[in-house]
Amino acid sequence: xxxxxxxxxxxxxxxxxxxxxxxxxxxxxxxxxxxxxxxxxxxxxxxxxxxxxxxxxxxxxxxxxxxxxxxxxxxxxxxxxxxxxxxxxxxxxxxxxxxxxxxxxxxxxxxxxxxxxxxxxxxxxxxxxxxxxxxxxxxxxxxxxxxxxxxxxxxxxxxxxxxxxxxxxxxxxxxxxxxxxxxxxxxxxxxxxxxxxxxxxxxxxxxxxxxxxxxxxxxxxxxxxxxxxxxxxxxxxxxxxxxxxxxxxxxxxxxxxxxxxxxxxxxxxxxxxxxxxxxxxxxxxxxxxxxxxxxxxxxxxxxxxxxxxxxxx
Numbered sequence: 001x002x003x004x005x006x007x008x009x010x011x012x013x014x015x016x017x018x019x020x021x022x023x024x025x026x027x028x029x030x031x032x033x034x035x036x037x038x039x040x041x042x043x044x045x046x047x048x049x050x051x052x053x054x055x056x057x058x059x060x061x062x063x064x065x066x067x068x069x070x071x072x073x074x075x076x077x078x079x080x081x082x083x084x085x086x087x088x089x090x091x092x093x094x095x096x097x098x099x100x101x102x103x104x105x106x107x108x109x110x111x112x113x114x115x116x117x118x119x120x121x122x123x124x125x126x127x128x129x130x131x132x133x134x135x136x137x138x139x140x141x142x143x144x145x146x147x148x149x150x151x152x153x154x155x156x157x158x159x160x161x162x163x164x165x166x167x168x169x170x171x172x173x174x175x176x177x178x179x180x181x182x183x184x185x186x187x188x189x190x191x192x193x194x195x196x197x198x199x200x201x202x203x204x205x206x207x208x209x210x211x212x213x214x215x216x217x218x219x220x221x222x223x224x225x226x227x228x229x230x231x232x233x234x235x236x237x238x239x240x241x242x243x244x245x246x247x248x249x250x251x252x253x254x255x256x257x258x259x260x261x262x263x264x265x266x267x268x269x270x271x272x273x274x275x276x277x278x279x280x281x282x283x284x285x286x287x288x289x290x291x292x293x294x295x296x297x298x299x300x301x302x303x304x305x306x307x308x309x310x311x312x313x
Contacts, residue, residue: 002071003085004049009051009052009053010050014027015048015075015086017046019044022116023043024036024119032055033127046088047088048075048087051084052083062123066118066119067080067116067117068116068117069116074089074090075088125275126275128278129228133175133307134174134282135285136281142174146171149202151168151204152166161208162209162211162216164207165218165299165301167204167240169238171197171199171201171305172307173200173307176227177305178224178225179193179197180223183258183261186216186218187207187210187216187219190207191204191207218241219242219249220262221260221262223235224237235255236254236293237258238250239264239265240262240295248297250266250298251263251266251297265297271295273290273308285311288309291308292307
């Protein structure tokens with residue numbers, strides 16, 4: 001009985017590896033939006049079949065070891081505890097697999113039963129987005145420009161009250177960010193949040209206690225959404241607050257409820273990130289993309305929306 005018979009499900013997949021050394025770069029399982037990542041780079045690429053039983057056992061940031069070998073004239077990658085199995089399409093004279101610079105089969109040979117090689121990596125879930133993002137050089141330059149932007153000076157009608165805040169929101173991504181809704185636990189807005197933030201821009205909103213009482217506060221949350229493409233969105237909420245002199249809170253939550261963002265606010269701030277997405281940039285280069293949102297607490301809180309990118313070497 002073939003070892004693939006131990007698995008209930010099978011889908012197409014692609015492996016990138018150094019075949020001579022048995023070193024895996026990655027295995028991409030596009031139908032499941034799943035990838036086994038060992039290291040970045042490119043080498044020999046083969047199609048095949050990925051076998052599995054329970055996707056919950058392998059999806060997400062799960063550390064695993066994939067061991068390379070040979071099975072019935074096919075490249076095999078076996079995962080411990082029989083969580084999964086990859087088998088390449090049949091390779092002619094597989095035991096003679098030394099490759100030339102053009103990646104064709106050579107004539108030199110390795111042992112018929114090559115020793116197994118363990119490859120420690122992570123199973124990562126990812127999503128493919130249709131829209132292209134700006135190229136690497138533009139992204140790096142624009143991100144640095146947004147980082148250096150200075151928020152506007154707080155106006156007197158804001159600072160005249162006992163408690164006030166002026167959060168700055170930096171959109172360091174190449175994506176449009178839309179404001180959805182807000183929640184106030186205390187106080188009032190002086191300058192309301194903008195309806196949207198264009199790529200690589202900074203905007204500020206502000207608010208205060210609305211009265212001169214020493215016990216009055218300004219606190220709440222705001223929710224934003226990024227339309228990654230026609231199918232996928234990323235939604236998050238920032239929270240903010242001031243409850244005592246020189247005591248400020250900020251936070252972020254992956255929620256479409258601004259009250260959840262408010263509940264996440266603390267004096268230490270917060271950070272959250274999206275799933276991993278695969279996209280192409282303007283030059284056609286594939287990129288692994290994560291949206292990271294960060295909140296830093298102060299009287300002028302710093303809320304940052306940024307792209308974390310990984311390019312193949």
